[in-house]
Amino acid sequence: MSKNDGISKTLLVAFALCIVCSVVVSTAAVMLKPAQEANKTLDRKRNILAAAGMLDEERSIEEQFAQVKTRVVDLRSGEFTDAVDPASYEQIKAAKEPDRSTDLSKSEDIAGIGSREHYALVYLVEGSGGDIDKLILPVRGYGLWSTLYGFIALESDANTVAGLGFYEHGETPGLGGEVDNPRWKAQWPGKKVYRDGEVALSLAKGSVDPGSSDAPWRVDGLSGATLTSRGVTQLVHFWLGEQGYEPFLNNLKAGEA
Template identity: 65%
Template sequence: MVSSAAVLLKDRQDINKKIDRYTNILAAAGMLQADAGIEEQFNELVTSRVVDLNSGLFTDEVDADSFDQLRSAKDRDISINLTSSEDIAKISRRENFALVYLVETDGQLNKIILPVRGYGLWSTLHGYLALEKDGQTVAGLGFYQHTETPGLGGEVDNPRWKALWPGKKVYKDGGVEIQLVKGSVDPASDSADYQIDGLAGATLTSNGVTNLVQFWLGEQGFQKFLGKLYLGEAG
């Protein structure tokens, strides 16, 4: 009976996982509409593509609809081992292929949404980072899985903190400059556009968020792809 129930429920579970993923992607980009169907919104607004992180190009080598990015990171044939200096996000291995989500309006790129992950205090935080069409301005950030301390590191889920991200800048002089700071951002600082308020009482989680964002926007992550995408060379 248990086996039969598992088989019968698998399709429903898969659908629920897909809807949850669509919800988090749309929410990270500030595009989620509460009064519309999630799958319909996603299919109408978003195109899923796979990127080869080594070349920075789109690839059809794997299917975007069935690709399991986290599982591929554990496959030594299609992932790389990171050195301690490279692994600022503390993920150990980085997959060769990654899913990206493109939002287009009238055939023109509007936003791009990237999967990100990295270790905080107690757990690996999994989320999505959305960029505006310039590839330099943050449109939003949201985490869908973590076990950080409620009221401290768990404040990554606080809408007021997440609202600090849109409009922040990423790159400066060719490097990833965006980061969380201890306390509050000084609006008079020359670096204010690249800084986000740290999480009070949660230094290690704040450091983890900085590290994971900088990793995935850096050379080992999507930087090469973003450079080629906005030059029209990603394929």
């Protein structure tokens, strides 16, 4: 066998192996996609429940989420809408599409998100009488290194925080990454959002003095993570302000949503 024949056979075997591997990988990706999507949905539900302080690790996520109703809100009007299907709507993706989002000016974009989607998913927990017991709202905003994605939960008065949690970010472990610390997150329930009609909930520079007049609207800052702390404050102010959910919350309280 000539040297060229040997090289040809080697290349042919390598090419055939590449084809086989490509087919195997593609087939696996297609077969695993439904399971991946199911896990993604389950993880989202878990994070929603956790943000509201409702997660029970001993019970099925689906069983617990059965008490949560998903609705769509038009952020431009602050009203519920059926314009999109909540089961298939991808809110973050919509924010990147010009026909389904609004570009924010520099003064408006305090959360550093660039554009805001027209429609948002909101999660309602209803009491036994059908009244809203809790609201869970998706939020996001830029910290030091990354966009933080999470949920903030409010009590039925749409002013008292029930909890806050982030499910994705790239902040520095031990510094900005302390947004995941259970002790820090435990400070949020019971805090107030609005003061004299304005969003006042903010992270303090350092620790909060429990006896101060501002204490109901303050959470301890993240030690050594000034920019992440500022980012959390800014995303709260954006999403609970007039560019975010404030019109919806006002309509809800007035019975006009």
